[in-house]
Amino acid sequence: MRIALDAMGTDLAPEPEVLGALDALKVLDRDIEIVLVGDESVVRAAVAKHGPIPERLSFHHAPDRVTAADAPASVLRKKPESSIVVGLKLHQAGQVDAFVSAGSTGAMMAASLFILRPLPGVDRPAVATLLPTIGSPVLLIDAGANVDCKPQHLVQFAHLGSVYMRRTMELAEPRVALLNIGEERGKGNEVIAETHELLAKEPGIKFVGNVEGRDIIRDTCDVLVCDGFVGNVLLKFYESVAGVIVGMLKKKLAGRDEGALFEDVFHVLDYAEHGGAPLLGVGGVSIICHGGSPPKAIRNAIRLATRAVRGDMVKHSAQDFTAGAR
Amino acid sequence: MRIALDAMGTDLAPEPEVLGALDALKVLDRDIEIVLVGDESVVRAAVAKHGPIPERLSFHHAPDRVTAADAPASVLRKKPESSIVVGLKLHQAGQVDAFVSAGSTGAMMAASLFILRPLPGVDRPAVATLLPTIGSPVLLIDAGANVDCKPQHLVQFAHLGSVYMRRTMELAEPRVALLNIGEERGKGNEVIAETHELLAKEPGIKFVGNVEGRDIIRDTCDVLVCDGFVGNVLLKFYESVAGVIVGMLKKKLAGRDEGALFEDVFHVLDYAEHGGAPLLGVGGVSIICHGGSPPKAIRNAIRLATRAVRGDMVKHSAQDFTAGAR
Numbered sequence: 107m108r109i110a111l112d113a114m115g116t117d118l119a120p121e122p123e124v125l126g127a128l129d130a131l132k133v134l135d136r137d138i139e140i141v142l143v144g145d146e147s148v149v150r151a152a153v154a155k156h157g158p159i160p161e162r163l164s165f166h167h168a169p170d171r172v173t174a175a176d177a178p179a180s181v182l183r184k185k186p187e188s189s190i191v192v193g194l195k196l197h198q199a200g201q202v203d204a205f206v207s208a209g210s211t212g213a214m215m216a217a218s219l220f221i222l223r224p225l226p227g228v229d230r231p232a233v234a235t236l237l238p239t240i241g242s243p244v245l246l247i248d249a250g251a252n253v254d255c256k257p258q259h260l261v262q263f264a265h266l267g268s269v270y271m272r273r274t275m276e277l278a279e280p281r282v283a284l285l286n287i288g289e290e291r292g293k294g295n296e297v298i299a300e301t302h303e304l305l306a307k308e309p310g311i312k313f314v315g316n317v318e319g320r321d322i323i324r325d326t327c328d329v330l331v332c333d334g335f336v337g338n339v340l341l342k343f344y345e346s347v348a349g350v351i352v353g354m355l356k357k358k359l360a361g362r363d364e365g366a367l368f369e370d371v372f373h374v375l376d377y378a379e380h381g382g383a384p385l386l387g388v389g390g391v392s393i394i395c396h397g398g399s400p401p402k403a404i405r406n407a408i409r410l411a412t413r414a415v416r417g418d419m420v421k422h423s424a425q426d427f428t429a430g431a432r
Numbered sequence: 433m434r435i436a437l438d439a440m441g442t443d444l445a446p447e448p449e450v451l452g453a454l455d456a457l458k459v460l461d462r463d464i465e466i467v468l469v470g471d472e473s474v475v476r477a478a479v480a481k482h483g484p485i486p487e488r489l490s491f492h493h494a495p496d497r498v499t500a501a502d503a504p505a506s507v508l509r510k511k512p513e514s515s516i517v518v519g520l521k522l523h524q525a526g527q528v529d530a531f532v533s534a535g536s537t538g539a540m541m542a543a544s545l546f547i548l549r550p551l552p553g554v555d556r557p558a559v560a561t562l563l564p565t566i567g568s569p570v571l572l573i574d575a576g577a578n579v580d581c582k583p584q585h586l587v588q589f590a591h592l593g594s595v596y597m598r599r600t601m602e603l604a605e606p607r608v609a610l611l612n613i614g615e616e617r618g619k620g621n622e623v624i625a626e627t628h629e630l631l632a633k634e635p636g637i638k639f640v641g642n643v644e645g646r647d648i649i650r651d652t653c654d655v656l657v658c659d660g661f662v663g664n665v666l667l668k669f670y671e672s673v674a675g676v677i678v679g680m681l682k683k684k685l686a687g688r689d690e691g692a693l694f695e696d697v698f699h700v701l702d703y704a705e706h707g708g709a710p711l712l713g714v715g716g717v718s719i720i721c722h723g724g725s726p727p728k729a730i731r732n733a734i735r736l737a738t739r740a741v742r743g744d745m746v747k748h749s750a751q752d753f754t755a756g757a758r
Contacts, residue, residue, distance in 0.1 A: 240676055250613060253613065253620055253621040253624075254621045254622060285665060287576060287579065287660070287661055287664040287665060287668075294579055294661065295579040295580045295659075295661050296580060298579075298661070318665070318668050319664065319665040319666060319667065319668030319669035319670075319671075319672065320668035320669065320671060320672040321672065322669055322672065323669075323672055323673055323676055324672065324676075332665075333621075334613070335613055335620065335621050335624070335662070336661070336662050336665055338613040338644075338645065339611060339613060339644070339645040339658075339662055339666060340645065340665060340666065340669060341645065342613075342644050342645030342646035343645035343646065343648055343649075343666060343669070343670070344645075344669070344673070345645075345646060346645065346646040346647070346648065346649055346650065347649055347670070347673055350566055350649055350650075350700065351677060351697060351700070351701070354694075354696060354697045354700070355694070355697060358694060358697070368680075368681070368684060370680060371677060371680045371681060371684070374676065374677070374680070375677070
């Protein structure tokens with residue numbers, strides 16, 4: 107299996123990418139190869155700093171780089187030699203099995219949609235992200251790709267999320283919930299109330315009803331469906347609360363030997379644990395990471411990519427949408 | 433000043449109310465009187481358990497109680513003798529200056545709207561709640577009263593929130609931000625993008641632009657405007673993350689003498705710090721608390737009520753809406 111990694115994605119590129127890739131090669135299965143996509147001389151030098159170049163690591167040259175100043179929709183046309191476009195095209199051509207990038211989220215979404223194309227029957231591909239909870243992680247979908255959603259889009263997110271959790275997390279029957287402001291059906295705004303009715307009778311998913319904000323981290327569901335506006339606000343809020351609290355705890359514990367005491371607290375708050383967010387509903391495995399990803403998050407995003415490939419996620423999603431004739 | 437407190441609101445009523453009221457009388461200004469509204473013999477007995485009845489504490493009998501089983505809209509008709517309805521009517525009649533309840537949020541909103549009436553010019557009264565941050569608290573408005581909002585409603589929330597922060601928190605010029613998924617104007621869904629344009633040219637408020645989920649707890653604004661769906665999800669999520677993290681920390685620290693080490697962490701996470709959520713835009717001071725409020729939250733909600741009364745919040749809100757002819 108070959109995973110392409112954008113070596114020029116993070117704010118501190120290529121160092122976090124290189125360290126994440128090197129770590130992934132150590133801890134993941136031996137049949138996994140990583141292709142670093144970026145300015146080859148720069149990336150090669152960054153790897154060489156850490157020792158001889160591992161056998162399962164290779165390079166693919168992409169001289170250009172997407173920046174925050176680039177309008178996402180114009181990247182394909184204006185930066186065809188950027189690591190994002192080159193990496194996605196490698197994937198589309200079948201030369202790699204997945205693409206991971208911590209570059210511009212907007213550019214990754216736009217380029218993935220254009221190059222990998224939505225699966226037949228999928229109106230709105232969505233970004234999904236695993237949130238840490240006190241139990242197993244919950245997949246939040248959509249985490250920001252679609253800010254105005256109709257009920258049928260939210261139902262599609264439920265399917266995309268279910269297939270993803272089945273194929274990558276080995277859950278036989280993922281519990282799907284609808285993010286709402288009350289537990290009873292009929293609660294919420296118009297779109298959400300109608301979505302509840304649709305999900306309640308939708309075949310192929312295990313709908314467990316509404317989940318409120320207070321129950322998200324209590325491990326009440328495996329897939330949490332919401333529109334990309336709410337999802338994005340929630341995700342960024344969680345990350346910041348986590349960041350602030352962990353920062354405070356670490357400051358308090360500096361120089362003390364008690365960090366381990368708080369490991370389960372850190373665990374619940376550590377979004378880097380789950381690394382990246384796949385764009386679901388396109389014809390490939392495209393994983394989007396934070397610009398601020400540390401090496402651990404990059405490594406875990408690579409692991410997510412390998413799971414999606416191993417689980418044949420794209421094929422099963424395509425079948426799910428063909429079968430349902432949605 | 434007389435504050436009426438629903439003695440039968442919390443899940444453990446009347447104990448948290450009684451303790452909160454007794455504490456408030458100790459720590460707040462000496463001109464504050466508290467009227468406990470509820471089944472008088474029950475409430476009186478609960479107070480007597482803690483010693484002689486303080487001079488500035490009195491009772492107002494209300495034999496009935498709103499429960500979770502009561503439909504909010506029917507409370508006025510079906511439970512006219514409930515502590516919520518009796519307490520709000522006391523306020524409406526001018527016998528008390530504010531009413532605080534930890535009873536059913538829905539019933540408090542419906543009864544407050546009906547008994548206290550919306551202020552002229554206010555289309556949608558909204559629930560506002562203070563969120564702890566690493567700096568000064570931020571007022572989230574709407575926290576759940578209005579799940580489908582138009583841009584002009586959100587602009588009204590900005591005014592209601594600004595007046596509240598000016599009159600109760602002594603901020604001369606509260607910074608108003610719009611909750612969004614990006615910093616640039618034009619970001620977000622249709623309603624939010626249009627609201628941004630309206631706020632940018634709205635007189636009488638200090639609009640500082642969009643704030644993302646990640647910046648909420650970083651003390652970037654004083655008033656954060658959003659619809660009641662997003663606000664409610666966010667608020668409940670914050671409370672639950674806070675609850676889970678604080679619970680984990682306390683468990684770790686049980687029997688150790690290090691709780692003080694983490695006081696600022698607890699402080700950021702302690703929503704009880706700010707106690708209650710006022711329903712803004714009605715002709716009175718109506719403060720809604722959690723059903724699970726501990727005495728400290730009740731005491732702090734009483735304090736919020738006294739500040740709103742002292743600051744003549746209702747009068748200033750009414751003037752703001754009359755002046756703007758919105």
